[in-house]
Amino acid sequence: MDLLALADFVLVARHGGFGRAARATARPKATLSRRVAELEAALDLRLFERGARELKLTEEGRALSERAGQLLTELEHTAASIASGGETPRGRLRISAPLLISQTAMGKIAAGFALKYPEVRLEVTTEDRPVDMIEEGFDLVIRVNPDPDDALVGRIFLRDRLVAVASPTLARPDGERPVPAVVRSAGDRQGWTLKTPTGPMILAVEPVLAMSSLIMARDAVRAGVGAGRLPLSLVSHDLADGTLVTWGDIDAPEITLWTLYPSRRLLSARVSAFLDHLKQSFPAGTPDELASFVGRS
Template structure:
């Protein structure tokens, strides 16, 4: 198989069209089109459905793109490692991370990582949606309790749990009376199932304020707007300082953060270095380590 034609195919697939791929690579559109056509002829299959305005991968094309992209990345990384005389991390590393983790810890992690590995150009995108690593060109993603995905491998590096907290000025309501609450989701009422030293209990809550960010929820809870359900790592310092009080742990609320990457035989030196850096930052992966990291 012609590796140059395969490379041109993955370039066109990644950019979603011959024109965009030609502009990104500064290569003639006609050359890319010819090479992809030759690859289709040699394989005896159609890789793209060519519409009047859009270019779409066929099922066979998508399978080839996913597998060939990984193999070509491995070849590129192996070549770069040989050229540099070893497995020194270098080049671009693209990471997608969830909003709260990015707001509280990712900036410090990123700064420390690029100082330790100055030849790596780190790019971090913050969003809570499940990005497609292959199609969107990410090397690694950080996800909270991700569903099983056979195309990805990785490791859990942090654990957390949810607690209900409130300002010391807010009195906990008696049974049968809902507590005013700050929530991320609009609702008339909700029930928090808590684990307390006295045993399991339920607490009814009535959202009086809806905010889309957990950071905003925490700040509003601090200001006395209502009780809130938040990760312990985000409020442990406030609890220790007396700015917030603990109403109970939410039952069965364990949270795990995972670092995931495409399954490869040859792991990128950049990804491997970042995974090692996470392990150094959070050796035990506990909520207390995350809280200390954010405050340090």
């Protein structure tokens, strides 16, 4: 099998068409089309359904694209590792991370890594949306409670949980009247379920502020405008010094932060070094450990 033709097929499949792949790589569209046609002929399989305006993978094409893409990525990582000096971490490392941990901890994490590995050019992009690692060129992504993805593997490096908190000046709920609340969106009027020794308790809320940022929400809760449903790590220092008080844990799934990457085999020295750095930064991976790492803000 012609590996160059296979690589061109994977390239076209990832970009969703010959024209897009040609523009992204500055290669002739005709060359990519010819390579894919040669691969189809060699395999005696139709890999694409060619419509008037769109190109779709056949079932066989999709299966080949997924498997070949993983193998080619591993080959690329192996070649990059060899070219960059084997096990010595150096070269470019691109990471995508969600907003909250980027605002609270990523600066310190990245600085520590850069001091430890000065030959690595670390680039961190902050966004909460799911990203296509291969398409967008990321080596590693950090995500909160990610959906399962057969193309990615990873590990949990931090755990957190939601708590209902408020200023000590705000009256505690009596279970009868709604409490003023700082929420994530204006239309969020759903009650909060609190864990209590006697069982779950539904707390009715009346939104008074909508804040898309959890840090903004925490600051508003500190000011006493309403209660908030926030990660424990974000308010741990406030609870310790009495700036905020807790009304109880929220009955909700645990918050887990994952590092995700395309394959556990043949990881580059850069990715392996960053994973080890996270493990050293958060050996237990608890909310209090994250709060201690971040410090008071």
